[in-house]
Amino acid sequence: MRKFLDSLQRLPWRSLIYTALATVVVVTLLDVSFIVLSLTAPVTGRLLDILFNPPLGVFTQFALAMGIGALAVLLLERIDRFCITTGSLWALAFCLIVGCLLRLLVPVASLFTPAGQFQFVAMIVGLFWKGRPYWHSLRRW
Numbered sequence: 723m724r725k726f727l728d729s730l731q732r733l734p735w736r737s738l739i740y741t742a743l744a745t746v747v748v749v750t751l752l753d754v755s756f757i758v759l760s761l762t763a764p765v766t767g768r769l770l771d772i773l774f775n776p777p778l779g780v781f782t783q784f785a786l787a788m789g790i791g792a793l794a795v796l797l798l799e800r801i802d803r804f805c806i807t808t809g810s811l812w813a814l815a816f817c818l819i820v821g822c823l824l825r826l827l828v829p830v831a832s833l834f835t836p837a838g839q840f841q842f843v844a845m846i847v848g849l850f851w852k853g854r855p856y857w858h859s860l861r862r863w
Contacts, residue, residue, distance in 0.1 A: 733813050737802035742817035744801075745794040746825050746835075753832045774833065786834050787841040791848030794818050806856040815846045 760767035773782045794814055798806060822836050822845075836845050850857075 729809060733810055734802055734805040735813070737798065737805055738810060738814050738817045741794055741798040741801055741814060742821040744797050745790060745818060746821040748793065748797075749790055749834050750825060750828070750830065750832070753834050754830060756833055757831055770833070783841060784844045787836045787844035788848030788851065790834070790836065791815075791818070791845040791850075792852035795849055795852040806853065808857055811849060811853045811856065815849055818845060818849070 756766075756770065760770050772778065795806075795811070798810075798814060819842055822842075825832070825835050826837060836842055
């Protein structure tokens with residue numbers, strides 16, 4: 723038990739929290755820009771309507787949530803590449819989920835921000851898909 727708590731304390735929490743916040747801010751800015759674009763350009767509004775309604779809606783939401791996870795790994799590579807291990811990827815997934823839940827408290831309409839269990843699972847899949855080169859640290863556990 724002590725070894726587990728020590729490994730939690732050694733995680734680069736500052737880099738992970740900055741990465742999760744940066745990811746949520748980028749996704750929020752994309753949300754707002756697409757909503758404004760859909761209101762000003764009717765073609766974009768129709769396109770978003772097609773993409774987010776059945777039958778493509780489920781696939782679009784899954785792909786966007788996977789993209790959010792991959793974006794988080796890309797940003798973590800830019801912030802602190804040397805800290806990425808399997809444990810830090812799991813901690814980043816936790817920080818991202820908390821960041822997305824906190825994002826729901828902001829009263830801004832959203833298209834891309836995950837809000838459900840399905841989107842959170844897709845976000846973790848995207849995170850680990852992009853973080854595949856860093857799985858080698860799994861052997862150390």
